[in-house]
Amino acid sequence: MLKYIKANRNEAELSVKLFEGERSLVITGTIGFILSVGIAIYIFFQGPIISPEGNVRDAFSFNAAIGIFIISIAAVLPLTKLGTGKRKVVRWFFILSSLYSYTIETVQNFRGISPRFTREGTAVDIIAGMIFGVVSLVLVTLAIILALHFFRMKKPYERPLLIIGIRYAFLSVLAANVAGIWMILLQDRLTGDGGNVIVLHGLGFHALQTLIVPAWLLEKANVKESLKKRLIHFSSIAWMLSILFIGIQTAMGRTVFELTTFPILACLFTLVCLGITIAACVLLIKQREPIYQRFF
Structure with missing residues (x-):
């Protein structure tokens, strides 16, 4: 019995923790919430519409959504058991993609330009929107990579109940993509x-x-x-x-x-x-x- 208790204790100590080693991703996600709060204050005083195409309410919801998404990725990424190098690559792709997305969504809407499908912007705005589409595809690719990784994980793995939930969650994320x-x-x-x-x-x-x-x-x-x-x-x-x-x-x-x-x-x-x-x-x-x- 004593050996059984010690084994369980050791297993608990070795269990991978959510968010472990992902401070940078958590900070990146938090930036989205900070931007959303600032935009909400602006909307309260000035309203959401900025001519000719801008709607900062879209920037508010987008930044909050990306923030929640990135913090969620920070929670589950430690469970992937990716090597240090691969995990670092995935982390920085998520960070850079998120920062670009925050910037283009917020700046363009405040300029009165649609960040994705502008009909009033310049050639630079159109190119920025095209890059935004590419960045979106990068996020899609990263989600697919993580989904495949979680589905290919073989037993025994730590925190199996969480892995079940994560697998279903990534199926839903694929539908979102x-x-x-x-x-x-x-x-x-x-x-x-x-x-x-x-x-x-x-x-x-x-x-x-x-x-x-x-x-x-x-x-x-x-x-x-x-x-x-x-x-x-x-x-x-x-x-x-x-x-x-x-x-x-x-x-x-x-x-x-x-x-x-x-x-x-x-x-x-x-x-x-x-x-x-x-x-x-x-x-x-x-x-x-x-x-x-x-x-x-």
């Missing part, structure tokens, strides 16, 4: 009479929080491992079905904010995912353990 390419091909975010591809694009990326958080919570819950795995699978599959229904509704050129079949199904499956997260929180509360104890 497809939506991003869709917008590039459209040269717009709107499709049909009411479809808005940016909704699918944004929600797809949020899987890095909505699917990893319940996995992290259940990892700490004092219940059977088989039940934990089933709950993570149920939560993740529900989220993926929600993304699927949102994608179908968008492809039909209709808004996801209407009370029709596909948006209602998407909402119901999202509630399933949320319910499992709440259930995981309740399990921890019943154990009388602080939810944020040993977060890293």
